[in-house]
Amino acid sequence: MEAVTTYLAIGIFIVIGTVIAWLSKKFLQKDVKDFYTAGGRFGTVLSSLSYAATTYSAFMFIGLVGMAYQTGVGTLGFELVYFVGTLFLLYYIAPKYWALHNKFGYISPAEVLSERYGSQAVGASVTLLALVSLIPYSASQVIGVAFAAEGASSGTIPFSTAVLIAIAVALLWSVIAGIWSVGLTDVFQGLIMLGAGLMIVVWVYIWGTGYVPFDFASLGPLTFVPNSFWSFTTFLNLTLPWFFFALTNPQVVQRLFAPKSLQAQKGMIIWFGIYGLLFTVSVTFLGLMLKGFTDGGIFPLVAYRDSVTPTLLGMLPLWLSVLGLVAVIAASISTIDGIILTLSSMTVRDLFKAYRPSLSPKSQLIIGRLTIIILAIGCTLFALSRPGFIVDLAVLSSSLLLPQAPLVIGMFVWKRGGKYSATITIAAGFAVAAALYWTKLSPLGLPMNLWTLIIATLVYVGIALLESPTEGAKKFTDL
Amino acid sequence: MIVVLLMYAVPYTSLSGIAGPYAFMFWTLIAAAYLVFVFIVIRK
Numbered sequence: 001m002e003a004v005t006t007y008l009a010i011g012i013f014i015v016i017g018t019v020i021a022w023l024s025k026k027f028l029q030k031d032v033k034d035f036y037t038a039g040g041r042f043g044t045v046l047s048s049l050s051y052a053a054t055t056y057s058a059f060m061f062i063g064l065v066g067m068a069y070q071t072g073v074g075t076l077g078f079e080l081v082y083f084v085g086t087l088f089l090l091y092y093i094a095p096k097y098w099a100l101h102n103k104f105g106y107i108s109p110a111e112v113l114s115e116r117y118g119s120q121a122v123g124a125s126v127t128l129l130a131l132v133s134l135i136p137y138s139a140s141q142v143i144g145v146a147f148a149a150e151g152a153s154s155g156t157i158p159f160s161t162a163v164l165i166a167i168a169v170a171l172l173w174s175v176i177a178g179i180w181s182v183g184l185t186d187v188f189q190g191l192i193m194l195g196a197g198l199m200i201v202v203w204v205y206i207w208g209t210g211y212v213p214f215d216f217a218s219l220g221p222l223t224f225v226p227n228s229f230w231s232f233t234t235f236l237n238l239t240l241p242w243f244f245f246a247l248t249n250p251q252v253v254q255r256l257f258a259p260k261s262l263q264a265q266k267g268m269i270i271w272f273g274i275y276g277l278l279f280t281v282s283v284t285f286l287g288l289m290l291k292g293f294t295d296g297g298i299f300p301l302v303a304y305r306d307s308v309t310p311t312l313l314g315m316l317p318l319w320l321s322v323l324g325l326v327a328v329i330a331a332s333i334s335t336i337d338g339i340i341l342t343l344s345s346m347t348v349r350d351l352f353k354a355y356r357p358s359l360s361p362k363s364q365l366i367i368g369r370l371t372i373i374i375l376a377i378g379c380t381l382f383a384l385s386r387p388g389f390i391v392d393l394a395v396l397s398s399s400l401l402l403p404q405a406p407l408v409i410g411m412f413v414w415k416r417g418g419k420y421s422a423t424i425t426i427a428a429g430f431a432v433a434a435a436l437y438w439t440k441l442s443p444l445g446l447p448m449n450l451w452t453l454i455i456a457t458l459v460y461v462g463i464a465l466l467e468s469p470t471e472g473a474k475k476f477t478d479l
Numbered sequence: 480m481i482v483v484l485l486m487y488a489v490p491y492t493s494l495s496g497i498a499g500p501y502a503f504m505f506w507t508l509i510a511a512a513y514l515v516f517v518f519i520v521i522r523k
Contacts, residue, residue: 073502074490080510081486087517088483216500223498225490232491243483266521273514281507288503 035178044267058144066305068287072222074230085243119419151310189330196327212296237447403429429456
């Protein structure tokens with residue numbers, strides 16, 4: 001793809017998105033709640049596509065396609081465990097979060113935990129955990145864009161330029177009108193992602209089978225588990241944090257505040273489900289199909305798995321290549337801006353407002369916008385260091401966030417537990433996840449994420465049994 | 480939760496070592512079936 005065409009396509013995408021973001025300002029009421037949660041005024045379409053575009057990211061287009069290409073069908077199982085886990089958790093927990101927002105006006109997900117466990121220290125520790133954990137995830141999105149742009153333009157768009165463009169756009173679309181600009185651009189981006197994804201899969205199938213037949217069985221060990229990559233331990237380790245993603249990742253938890261009614265939220269769950277299933281099956285099938293075409297000699301052998309999609313983009317007809325690149329950019333930006341916005345709300349509410357209750361709404365919005373800028377800079381620096389595979393970075397983030405799972409589940413089903421059980425669970429779970437990740441140890445042969453979950457749960461239950469229940473616990477369990 | 484357990488158990492036992500579209504189809508169909516189940520339950 002020529003550099004001029006690529007820049008032009010990216011330019012058109014940015015202009016359309018920025019116009020949408022700008023027009024969304026008319027919906028924004030100038031208060032903190034509306035800036036971060038839309039004041040609970042999103043309809044079904046906006047809620048669904050915003051949730052889908054935020055949760056599905058460059059990880060899908062770049063990471064998952066490459067992973068399916070190199071490691072096989074276990075990739076589909078891994079991503080569909082996330083899908084089923086999310087539907088399961090959303091069914092039970094989404095209405096409870098929505099009711100909490102509606103009744104008590106919570107803005108950040110960490111604020112809910114502070115209230116339930118009776119101390120601002122809980123919200124502050126969850127916020128610090130999220131700030132540390134989500135930088136690798138955000139960076140992985142930007143890296144995805146940079147790889148795609150580099151590959152699709154045959155290297156004429158440098159990695160660093162693509163990183164800067166992606167971050168600048170995410171920053172712009174977050175700052176303009178908060179969740180309104182993020183949500184409405186998510187709709188635009190979500191449609192591009194699914195449309196482009198499906199078109200590419202169909203095109204590749206027609207193109208490839210015109211030269212060689214595609215036969216699943218010819219892929220051999222890539223079509224079943226266990227194989228050389230997908231041992232049961234690996235599958236369990238990668239799917240555990242993924243299963244709890246909808247509870248532990250604040251950018252998606254905060255989306256549960258946005259629907260205007262329970263009916264809109266139910267619609268959100270169903271439409272997200274249809275979108276997610278279609279998208280997941282398509283991109284993993286694409287990866288497997290490309291491996292089949294490599295074996296058939298019509299698609300080059302790609303050794304570095306994150307380069308599979310960029311290599312494909314370089315081979316597609318110009319119009320589809322441009323559309324594919326824009327889809328990767330859309331997938332990344334829709335996730336990064338959501339993360340940055342949520343982290344900004346947590347910083348404002350749980351690190352500043354919690355300790356300075358007199359902070360005016362105007363000051364909160366200023367701090368929020370400044371935080372968005374600082375986070376964007378941090379994310380850029382991390383991405384420019386090219387720290388690793390996209391899937392690995394994404395799973396690392398969710399692993400570090402996993403210690404929140406017992407806290408969130410316990411919040412709705414158990415009256416025991418207070419500030420000590422909550423804060424020590426976060427600290428202990430994070431320490432276990434970080435230590436096992438860096439030492440690569442698997443004590444007793446159990447995977448890192450299982451250890452994190454076991455230790456976090458034991459610490460939570462153990463200390464909660466010794467601690468007096470908090471006064472406000474009943475309003476959470478009675479929801 | 481049974482659905483999730485099946486998603487772990489079936490491909491690693493009954494479908495283990497069988498080349499072809501079976502694991503792919505199993506995961507796709509069970510996820511689709513769960514989506515239909517959620518749709519029905521949520522509409523009640």
